[in-house]
Amino acid sequence: MSVATYAHHAQVGRVHWTRVSGDIFYDQKVPNPADVLAKLAQASDVGEALAAYEPHAPGYVALKAKLAELRAGKEVVGQAAIPNGPFLKIGMQDDRVPLLRDRLQMSGTGTTYDKALAEAVAKYQKEHEQKTTGMLTPATVEALNGRKPDRPTDTIIANLERWRWMPRDLGKTYVMVNLPDFTLRVVQNGHQLWMTKIVDGKPNLPTPIMSAEMKYITVNPTWNVPPSIIAKEYMPVLQQDSTALERMGLKVSTNPDGTVHIAQPPGERNALGRLRFNFPNKFLVYQHDAPQKQLFAYDKRAFSHGCMRVQDPVKYAELLLSIVRPHDGYTQDRIRSMFSNNELDIQFPTVIPVHLTYQTAFVDGDDKLQFRDDVYGRDKALLAILKGDERKVADTPIERKENVVRRELLAMPEQTSFFGGRGVNGGGGDFFSRLFGAPAVQPQPAATGSRRRAAFAQ
DSSP: OHHHHHHHHHHHOSSOGGGTOTTEEOOOOOOOHHHHHHHHHHOSOHHHHHHTTSOOOHHHHHHHHHHHHHHTTOOOBSSOOOOOOSOBOTTOBOTTHHHHHHHTTOOOOSSBOOHHHHHHHHHHHHHTTOOOOSSBOHHHHHHHHOOOOSSHHHHHHHHHHHHHHSOSOOOSEEEEEETTTTEEEEEETTEEEEEEEEEEEOTTSOOOEEEEEEEEEEESOOEEOOHHHIIIIIHHHHHHOTTHHHHTTOEEEEOTTSOEEEEEOSSTTOTTTTEEEEOOOTTOOOEEOOSOOGGGGSSSOEEESSSEEESSHHHHHHHHHHHHSTTSOOOHHHHHHTOSSSOEEEEEEEEEEEEEEOOSEEEOTTSOEEEOOOTTSHHHHHHHHHHSGGGGGTTSOOOOOOOHHHHHHHTOOOOOOTTTTSOTTSOSSOHHHHHHTOOOSSOOOOOBOOTTHHHHTO
16 A cells, blocks of 8 residues: 555645644545556556656646755755855945845946945845845845755755645646745746735734635725624724724624624725735635835735735736736726725636745746745744654644634734724734734734625635
């Protein structure tokens, strides 16, 4: 039965995703041992037959090749490191300057650390929350070089394992989100059509890993507060002052069952912005516009409660609609002309797969191996299973208790607090930080879905 076990691990992984986190979900098809044995019995090449159970996505194949090169002793890490050296100030000469210009994508010649380069370094330092001096320091060099894992082969192994969890057919056209890279790509026929930056979940509220199907775009979405958050946070405010929330632009009404419903109507100040991209899933998360764009200036953008902000949502909408509704003329100008106070949906005649992935190691378009920080600790958890006693039963799923409140929190967009940054109840920090015991980078209240909340729970 060893070949059947190999086929099982090649097709769905050595570790079942339920053992890593409750914020992961895949609908996998486990190979039947009898079918595996029958297939191998008829195969002219057993090795080739077994290899067929592995993913054949270009990302997986390229990463597996880099692993082989590393194990053979070849250095395959992407970009050349900027060497350490003395602090650089304006006017100083240094052989590292051309490499620094290249890394910061600046033009120029020579080895002089000039004013323009110092300004670019200062901008980089600010984006990476370093002391903004404009001088090239060891800390800035380290950040520019990026973190190379202590054990790069382990990092690649963890990523190959996650690739095995994913659907074998990614789709002719699909959206690929890489959470540790904070990017979103639209891919068609194996070629990248477009890429943009995203903001995704904080380390204590990670964006889930999964695959789903985008079915429609909402223009002028409504911001609805989940029932659990209404009960815990907003009801005390209403009890103290029945008009407080309405004065802040929130609409308070009563549901047919007598419970309170709170929503923020569509508009330019709406927490969801002007566009929401809907791919119904058990985590209730989605992609959306955002009224505030400043967080896109940061290199690491783990700031949200779980949903993904898209840097250029209008371009994103235009591209997706040009694919699923090519004859309907949804240009960026037309989409912007639809902005109003009325919520409406643009349905997709055909769905577009959306893959929310966690690629801390990947091969870029230049065939260079890239690494990203394990921002959610997914590598650490997975490798602990692969190397520990649990590995003996790691391919067996475990049951995880559903946490409804946490799911609703993951679905919440960000917005500057209606309560002056003090949280709904006036305490220090926002509600979410107090609930999970971690400070928010930018305290903001939030809300979830629209009146179709039930659709997101499918």
